[in-house]
Amino acid sequence: MASSPGGHASVSSQKSTLWECSRPKKLQVTEEELFYMNCRAAYLTVFKSSLESIMSRDQLCLVLQKAGRNPSQKTIDKYWTPQTAKLNFDDFCAILKKEKPTSKSELLKAFKKIDVNNDGYILHTDLYKILTKRGEKMTPEEMNAIINLADINVDGKLDYIKFCKLYVATNEQCLKTALEKLEIDSKVRLQQLGSHPEASPESGVSPRIPRSVGQETMLNRGDGRNSSVQLPARKHKSSVSFSISMGANSCRNAKLLEPNSVKEWQCAQSKGCFFLEENGEIVSHQYKIHLAQRSTVYLTIRPLKLSQEEGLLPHWLPVDTALYLLKESEGPANLQLVCFTELRNREMYGWSGELGSGLYYLIPFTTGCWLKKEKKHITEEAKLVCRGEKGELFLTKKFRSALSDIFDIIDLDGNGLISLDEYNFFELRTSGEKCDEDAWSICKENFDTKKNELTKQGFMDLNLMEANDREGDPSDLWVTLQSMGYNKALEMVEACPFVIDIYTEKCRPRIKAVHLGSGGLPFEKALCQSVIDKGDAKAMDSQENVFLHTYKSDFRITSVLENKSENKVVIHVNNELSKNCVNNRSLSIFAVELAPKSTTVCQHVMPMNERQEWVYNCVYSLVS
Incomplete structure (x- = not known):
């Protein structure tokens, strides 16, 4: 599951006091630090280490509750599908970015829809009919658990105003307790990795409530059982540090230059678009190119300029773009990387060189550093x-x-x-x-x-x-x-349209869109291979079974992890010392699990502001 780049409002909205209750006042807490600490605190009430994985639906429900959420069955189904075997801490952080806590006002609004007398009470008989017959149905046992709470029930009626206060207070207490437990071990807090104190998690679970307004309610499920998984604490085995300082406007150092006689060459053009999916994955049009004979080729990709309101720049203009050219080798199942665009001129990225005749696959690519889920709250929906x-x-x-x-x-x-x-x-x-x-x-x-x-x-x-x-x-x-990537204000914020141009010196090129989707495994392998071929390699263990490959261009840095061993490994990644940088995961600290005999892209990093110096400073730690 890909990390999604949403905002951190889902955690910060629960008030920074949950953090500040135990953190020294003199320290400045950033929104990202607060988000990460809340994630870890909740995770370590259920698991002994952030390197353990969520292995069941019940564990997912429980750990979300510890983070102050009350996930409905529909929410759990969204993230734990029949194909899901496990979710790691990185996945958990991505889920918390998407699933915002239910506020007291939202709860009251939901209950008022079914308060026929508008007196702050709902008859148990009416509540029973609604919650066991409509929407995401509750069982009679679950219903009895609510109406048996003495402080919020009287004379056969539920005082839903008190219930809402209890619900919000319970959620906040879960998260506060988790943070206090994490603060007990300052070494764990600073290290951002390690085992949780041996104390058992709290057994209390937030009350279940209707999440959607109206009578067709979606209700929360799950119990308070502790995870049965008890893995030993893991320790850092070895670390590799990487520090690269890039000057302001460094992208101008190696500028894309078109061939002198390109205007006399033959050209083919096609448009396409990157689309951001709900799960954070990016899909796009993909193409086949045919060259009738060997020729010098000039390939470019750039954002498509569309009609815009005067004075406003397109939201997608800063999105980085790239092209990867692949060719069949011993059949269509085996695609080999031929080249990729490495140079840039403003918003245009390109490559030039010689290609032989034949059929090629062209896959557009963007890192995901800038094409991310929208944080902006739309107050007024545009009229259509x-x-x-x-x-x-x-x-x-x-x-x-x-x-x-x-x-x-x-x-x-x-x-x-x-x-x-x-x-x-x-x-x-x-x-x-x-x-x-x-x-x-x-x-x-x-x-x-x-x-x-x-x-x-x-x-x-x-x-x-x-x-x-x-x-x-x-x-x-x-x-x-x-x-198509539009928000409710009719702004295209979750898509990036582009134009591809192919110039050839000796023949007329042909390009045809053949697919709309992700590049899949063949592209993942090609992307990893491009970094391995062009980047620097560092061994992460004494046996030289685990390698970190780092590719640097003037406008992005990509790291790839390679595991040559027969065992799974976990890499802890810490970007906290980087400056003026943005990565595709939207997290400064995360862990990557690497299967035996495999490679994976760890992260893409770009400057947040190209007019200023940016420093990539990352520590990769192999965890035993």
């Missing part, structure tokens, strides 16, 4: 449709502008029209299904087309028809917009 004086629906100007940009993105060949193949990439992204030939024929009959392809006006009318079919309800339109 309005009604005229006669009651007819029309699309708002702002929505039409967004649709125009979406059209330009999915028009991969840039001819101003949408073919069936191009439209199907859009459909797969927004609905998960393709449009067949019959449906496309109907589309062409009802909407403006040219040369059997959909025009921009036809695309606008298609969306207007959808709005009319829903009688002005914009819900389905928002599904489309959010799938």
Whole structure:
């Protein structure tokens, strides 16, 4: 499970007093420190080390409760699927970034929906019907546990105002207790790694409550049983430090230069887009390239410039981009890295060199340092449709502008029209299904087309028809917009459209989009190989079975871990001494578990502000 780059509000909103209750006042606590300490504190109430893994649904539920959450069954199902074998501490931190604690006001709002008399009480009979018959149903035993709490029940009624106070206080106490236990061992706190004190975790579990407003409630499950996993404490076996100081505007040192005669070469172009998934994974269009003969080639990728409000820069402009070129070796299952873009000129990244004839796979890539889940809270939802004086629906100007940009993105060949193949990439992204030939024929009959392809006006009318079919309800339109990376203010913040150009000196290149998804294992191997081939290597143990490979360019640093041994290893990573840096994991400290005979990308690091010096200072510790 990939780390997701969301904000830390889910923990910091529980008030910094939970931390400050035991931390000396003279120390300054950053938001990231507070987040990390809350994560570790909760984790170490259930496990003896942050290197142990969550091995069951019950453990996941329990450790989330210790972090002040009350996860519903639906929430647990989201993170513990039938394919999940275990989750590590890094995964746990990513979950906490996404799952915010339920506030007292949210609870009261939920209960008031079912308080028919508006007197602060709910009859047990009504509560029983709602919580055992609707939404995520409670069992009679779970229901009895609530109504048997003497302080919040009287005369067959639940005092839900007192219940909400009890719920919030219990959640905060769980987290406060966890922090106090962690503070007992200052060495553990400073080291950010090690065994938890032998004291057993508290047995108390937060009361279960309705999470969503209204009567169809999602209810929390799980019990207070302690984890049965008792692994021994682990110690650092060896450490490797890496320190690289990069000057301000260092990306200008090795600038991308186009060949002198490139304007006389033949060119092929295609557009595409990076999309950020809910789990933090980044997917994109992927391509096949065909060269008829050996030729000098110039490859570039850059963000696509779309219509923007005057004076505003696109949200995706700072997103780093790259291209990796692969070729089949002894069959399609075995792809070998040919080259990747290493140079840069402003927002454009590129590579030039000689390639032989044949078929290549082209995979766009971004580190995830800048394309991250949005932290911004939208206070007012943009309007998509309005009604005229006669009651007819029309699309708002702002929505039409967004649709125009979406059209330009999915028009991969840039001819101003949408073919069936191009439209199907859009459909797969927004609905998960393709449009067949019959449906496309109907589309062409009802909407403006040219040369059997959909025009921009036809695309606008298609969306207007959808709005009319829903009688002005914009819900389905928002599904489309959010799938394309837009937030509720109609800003594209979780996608990055791009343009790829291929110039060849001796033949006409052909490029075709063939897939929309992640690069998968072949790309992961190619990415690791690029770092191993081009980077510096350091052995992390005396047997030289575990290696750290570090690749440095003027604009990013990537580390890859390689385990040549027959045993699993765990690497603890500490970036706390780095300055003016951002990484793709959004955590300064984390652990990476490495399977036997495997390699994995540990992290990508980039400057937070390129106009200032940035220092990459990282300690990688092999844990026994």
